[in-house]
Amino acid sequence: MVETVVILGAGWAGLPLAHKLLKYTLPEAKDGLKVVLVSPNSHFYWNVAAVRGVIPDAIPDEQLFLPIEPAFAQYSSENFEFVLGKAEHLDPEKNTIELVKNDGTQRSLSYDQLVIATGSHIRSNLPFKPIGTHEETLAALHSLQKQIDVARSIVVAGGGPTGVETAGELAAAYGGEKDITLIVAGDHVLQASHILPSVSQVVEKDLQKLGVKLIRNTQVKEAQTDNAKRENDVAVAQTRTLILSNGSTLTTDLYLPLFGVQVNTGFVPPSLLDSAGNLALDKTMRVTGTKNIWGIGDVGNLEAKQLTVTDAQIIHLSSALPTVLTGDGGQVVKEYKPSSRKMIFISMGKKYATGQIGEWRLWGWITAYVKGRLLFVDTAEGYVGGKHLRHASM
Structure with a gap:
């Protein structure tokens, strides 16, 4: 009997995993294999470049956005199917997933193995990650680009990589034309435990060189919209009054809350989730209490939600699934060992950057050359086409 692997999500983890199974597991599957890839997005969003992509005409x-379906034309329709839709309900007892397709119809999928790779979104629903269908994400991005274009002042809230890079990219692009302010909740930007203090210090110095105003130890408690200009019935500029936790107020044309990530697990039974809404995974990346449901990427709870760990997770799961599907090794799946090596790369425009590998801070010019120049858009076609992972071979 043909084994069916359903992968929910065609993002950074789900899409290359599908390629790996079709390239390497299919030839070894004695009874045949079919991979069903489900996503509401017809296009892969190279959102690692979104921090610059939100600037009009920058990218x-x-x-x-790269179309997904042509990348899988190399495989037979007997072995691969791409479904445009969104998971609505998972029934682990019946091994079925209920979908709402993009055309509004419903479909029930049965699976032998299920991989949940539905990722996450920013709580503010800004289009730095997919926010729905490709058309919805693209429309939201274009709307934000218009707002950025006409705004004279922009406040970014969030001291993590997305907030820092966005503030830096805006300042690098516009110089003194726009007032750029970054609000962070702590004493410094990038205060995660795995980030070296020296990395944070260099980033703050670079932000200051770019002209970014930094407000520390403060949170935005409330954002009030005072007025909005509209063009062709699309909001292109807003005046907002921000109520800050330090008791002060701040007026700006555009407010970008880039803090807080919400995993996309609303369709999963609560019994399979941890207290934060992540998939509760065991050491093999299998959902605890199940035999044939797996989690990969941001939805899991084994390690930090960072793109730098994606390659290792893909490699592990592309090895674990064949073990189960082919029966090799008595179906004993090896444990996944999260990397203990700290890694981060921060770029702010094409000139300013820094990074960290292990306990070493990278020279700025190295990070600027590797990441800051193009934000890896030159590698996107190969990634989507199944030719390579981000930092490893396919």
Whole structure:
């Protein structure tokens, strides 16, 4: 009997995993294999470049969004199916997933193995990650680009990589034309435990060189919209009054809350989730209490939600699934060992950057050359096409 693997999500983890199974597991599957890839997005969003992509004309749409289906034309329709839709309900007892397709119809999928790779979104629903269908994400991005274009002042809230890079990219692009302010909740930016203090210090110095105003130890408690200009019935500029936790107020044309990530697990039974809404995974990356449901990427709870760990998770799961599907090794799946090596790369425009590997801070010019120049958009076609992972071979 043909084994069916359903992968929910065609993002950074789900899409390359599908390629790996079709390239390497299919030839070894004695009874045959079918991979069903489910996503509401017809295009892969290279959102690692979104921090620059939100700036009008900085990166063409066709470099940020790459069509998914043509990348899988190399495989037989007997072995691969791409479904445009969104998971609505998972029934682990019946091994079925109920979908709402993009055309509004419903479909029930049965699976032998299920991989949940539905990722996450920013709580503010800004289009730095997919926010729905490709059309919805693209429309939201274009709307934000218009707002950025006309705004004279922009406040970014969030001291993590997305907030820092966005503030830096805006300042690098516009110089003194726009007032850019970054609000962070702590004493410094990038205060995660795995980030060296020296990395944070260099980033703050670079932000200051770029002209970014930094407000520390403060949170935005409330954002009030005072007025909004509209163009073709689309909001393109807003005046907002921000109520801050330090008791002060701040007026700005545009407010970008880039803190807080919410995993996309609303369709999963609560019994399979931890207290934070993540998939509760065991040491093999299998959902605890199940035999045939797996989690990969941001939805899991084994390690930090960082793109730098994705390659290792893909490699592990592409080895674990064949063990189960082919029966090799008595179906004993090896444990996944999260990397203990700290890694982060921060770029702010094409000139300012820094990074960290292990306990070593990288020279700025190295990070600027590797990441800051193009934000890896030159590698996107190969990634989506199944030719390579981000930092490893396919």
